[in-house]
Amino acid sequence: MAEIMIVDDDVQMVELIKHIMEVEGYGVVTAHSGRECLERIVEKVPDLILLDMKVQGMDGREVLREISIVTWEGAWEKPRKMRELINFANNVGVLLIKYFY
Template sequence: MEKKKVLIVDDQNGIRVLLMEVFSSEGYVTFQAPNGKLALEIVRQESPDLVLLDMKIPGMDGLEILKHIKSIDRDIKVIMMTAYGELDMIKEATDHGALMHFTKPFDIDEMRMAVNMQLRGGEPKNRYAVGS
């Protein structure tokens, strides 16, 4: 079975390193990007199964990146990471297809469990039943 791919997009190096370690040890192939431009290149080349996306990134912000990811491949799962009370942005992100969000500083175990649930099942692949 092919390994699932996780892309971590955050301008903070420490967070990228931490998440890369966590998800590599979970058996995922991990990629990282400090900005939107690089993130979208990786999305096009590697088509990750899931993207952990920081809301506040200099240059192209998380919402913009999210819209681009979804226009490249609607099926890529996206979990947002937000700093603090960015509730209006969180709602907009959800409208654009983000599955959930974690507020920093997040509980790394909760994040790990959420990603595992998204990538290893625990719920149907799509939130909608597909009729024949």
């Protein structure tokens, strides 16, 4: 089952999207700040991240920059995790516009 991470500081928005994704059969992990997103990515790399670009603490661009920095940390200790993170950071290329608030 594909796992989706939802990153948004709007708790109601997270719960709405989480419910929709779970009904569709996806595993869902949530984070309510950029820092929390980065901490969870280190634990397990999701198949997809839905990232609010104005998330609390650090904006989406900062989170994306950090992902590539986190990629290099611990490279010698966890080569598989590093490969997953590099693949994830290199494949960010789709921007979905959130038209509902």
